[in-house]
Amino acid sequence: MLRRRPALAAVTGVYLLAVAWITLNPFPPDPHGNGLLKQLLAFTADVAPLRWITFDVVEFTANVLMFVPMGVLFTLLLGLGRWWWALLIGVASTCFIEGVQLFLPNRYSDVRDLAANTLGTLIGIGIVALVAVAARRRRPVQAA
Incomplete structure (x- = not known):
């Protein structure tokens, strides 16, 4: 699969690296200190x-x-x-992230994250399914 879709595999790799950086960085930014979010x-x-x-x-x-992109x-x-x-x-990635966060002093592991990330993964799967159904409906029927 990866050989037939190298660009998609590369995008997936970059996405996974970004998720790892965001979720496993031992010194995350303080969201409560975000002025825009506070406002x-x-x-x-x-x-x-x-x-x-x-x-x-x-x-x-x-x-x-x-996790929608996942x-x-x-x-x-x-x-x-x-x-x-x-x-x-998606679920395994979330379990891994939450497990690692248990050992990071500035991170918090939370079961709500498991629920949110799983929901995001399901939404992403649903988007692909909806686009596939819509694409099938638009294809013209060929005469036999």
């Missing part, structure tokens, strides 16, 4: 319909979004028929 959360706290947007919601959503890339690499491998890779 956005202060704004949402003042607007009644947006009060549900808290730091925890933003963090969960960021984890989901970070589902997309591995489903494309392995094929839609092997989508469950993409899901297994």
